[in-house]
Amino acid sequence: MRLIFKIYGVLFFQPPTLQVVGSLGVCLITFGSVHLIAQRKIRLYAYGLIHTLSVGLFYIYVVHMIVGHHIQIHLLQYQNIMFLWYAIIFQLILAYVIGCGVVYKRTSEA
Numbered sequence: 001m002r003l004i005f006k007i008y009g010v011l012f013f014q015p016p017t018l019q020v021v022g023s024l025g026v027c028l029i030t031f032g033s034v035h036l037i038a039q040r041k042i043r044l045y046a047y048g049l050i051h052t053l054s055v056g057l058f059y060i061y062v063v064h065m066i067v068g069h070h071i072q073i074h075l076l077q078y079q080n081i082m083f084l085w086y087a088i089i090f091q092l093i094l095a096y097v098i099g100c101g102v103v104y105k106r107t108s109e110a
Contacts (some may be wrong), residue, residue: 023103027072046107052099060095067094 034050053060071087 011014047100048095052096052103054099055106056095056099056102060098063094063098064091065093 034053037050048073068091071091075083
């Protein structure tokens, strides 16, 4: 049980209300943008952004829960808007790398 609290933190499932509203807004904008792109019937390449993010969705979710919580601690400590943008860009790059790893693993098994 201690390991779970060390990885997630004690307040992991108790985010402030403004954080939930802000995260929901970003998620809805992202979902809407991806939906508009997907409606145009774009050919999905093996390492394309949409394909990698959709294939590795579970692994991206799990890693982002842990990494995002630890980034939030630093974000609240420094309270710098540039750190927020660096954190968002870092998590997008991390999601793409995880998705590429899952695509590589699936194609190497086949």
